[in-house]
Amino acid sequence: MATTAIGEYSCRWPNSGTINGDTMIKRVGFFREFEPQDADLSAPSIHDAVRPHGMDDESGILAYLSSGTEIFSAMGAERDVITGDEWLPGAGSLVTDGTWMWPIELHHYVKRHHAELPEDFLATVRSTRYTAPAVSRDRVEEIVREVFGGLPFATGASGKEDTGGFFSWYLSDLTPQSCSRLLKILDTAGLKARHPLTGDISFSRTGNGGGDARPVRDAGDLADLLADPGDVDIAPHLWFASDTFTLVRVRRLDDATAVVVHELGDLQEPEREQVVAALVRALDQLRDHCRGFVLDRAGRSSRVAWDSVICEGASPTAPLPDSVALDATRFAQLSGFNTMTRTSYGHLTVFTRNPMVEGQP
Template identity: 70%
Template sequence: MIKRVGFYREFESQDPNDSAPSIHDAVRLHALYDEPRILEYISSGTEIFSAMGAERDVISHDEWIPGAGSLVTDGTWLWPVELQHYVHRYHVELPDDFMAAVRASKYIAPTVLRGRAEEIVREVFGRSTSAAGVNGTKNAGGFFSWYLSDLTLQSWACLLEGLESAGLHIRHRLTGDMVLSRTGKGGSDPRPVHDAPDVAAVLADPGDGEVALHLWFASDTFTVARVRRLDDATMAVVHDLADLQEPEREQVVAALVRALHQFRDDCRGFVLDRAGRSSHDTWDALILERAWPLAPFPDSVAVDADRGVQPSGSDALTRTEYGHLMVFNRNRVDGPQA
């Protein structure tokens, strides 16, 4: 059974209950002698669930914590990603058995193998609605769409560099092969693009159709990025998640968040739908026409906060901020318990 550390009743995203400890009781005035190395350990765990948006510091209320609600593990312990913030800023006291394990490992978080990651996901979520698609089909049609201001050749080059740094590679790490194709208007006539001298130039000019690029996370794991222009000022970059198992899917989502974060200011919105409850095309109207589609709500939807667009049935949603964007997250009904 996975052990939990750093889940406090004040954390909104962690489905708190009265038995969870209060973070105020864990605050300490001074840091431990090895706190920097403990922070390195906490930050280097494997992320198995990625949450979008940000949550306000529950102690001072003066700072936003990006990705709060995401879950990290070392294979034995599970903690929320925001624990790093509270250890760094408030030197929160951690359980003795966790500290002993960190020190015994010489402050190096173990690599979590795929099988163990799958076990932890099943234990934490069970057969959750996040893992099951429409009609119970696992991960059917899952996607992660970002709507970005028209990307230039230079910005695409920066984005590809960011994807590489996050662990998503345009070439297969063993064979060196690249899978790049161009599709005509209406999704017809896909044509491979061989020996592209500049991948960024191809992505920056999808024409009336779309350009698709494989991004390799491992030798047997990839997501397909599909790029299309919505209008003269907006591009949709849609990453397929349908064929990824739970651990790989969450790691790929985390990598995409890291890579795309640098373009947050140029982002008009995004949609994260792990289970594929609706088509990615359904959400184009929200960006172009400010109209919420009549579709099952995905995991997260972000829109420009200044536009005043509100979803229907918002009582079942939580709201967080992500820069200039307002993020609406569908409440998890079977999330981790503190």
């Protein structure tokens, strides 16, 4: 699935219609049960859409839903609203073909429950032979402005030394073997240590023996350096495309916990969300070893400000990021997140910020 950028997700139920005479994006699959606390009661019910059998071309419809452009990547997961027996990672993420927009979990409900979709959407799907067209950057920006009214996470950095957009996850048992597994999972998710054209593995070094980025040959050596960098700061380049990468840094807090920080501040908004989407995919594979994570696209807060929150259950003192997750099995009281939306994600509780709500910090 292709990915690109979008602003902070402010509403699961944007209205359809026109803006200044222009046709707005069409919505499909926004059933009211997906977001009951903000449900539009005029929206259709998923229970009315369930069918005992799929259509003859259901596999093609599923292929189309999977081939759209992901324009927002949500952190966390939601339960199947029909059975309650299955978690859907990334539920709340949005996908488009440039004409239609749908929640990413729609694929699940069509596949498992044979949810019936509107005929005008199915006509679009069939006319393309079940492959969603590519969506241009200009069209994505139009959809962003229409649905979200801008990109509120594009500004607001606090000016502290270690700010700038970042995604940090707190992992246990970081060894050369687990670092190697981490690199493999990130590679599968779309963030590759090897440059897609040259095959080089590059990283920057600061501290003793530091210097500019240089090519290395062995990914195993890179995993060893990440697990035990000594007094040298190692920042590998993870490539999403030949001209798009994020730097990765490891901070070891103690013998049991290390923080893997992906820098997002130097990425443009479309590329930034591509990287975030890949990290969401990787996180789902490493969730059992994750003690918590923080996503702060705009760098509103200091990266180290979250160490005590994630590791000790302290209340946050920094401005709230886009998302933060804590281990609910370790901390019975999770305070300081009353203005954020709460969802479960395995053993983690994920809090999501909505900066477009009036008065939210």
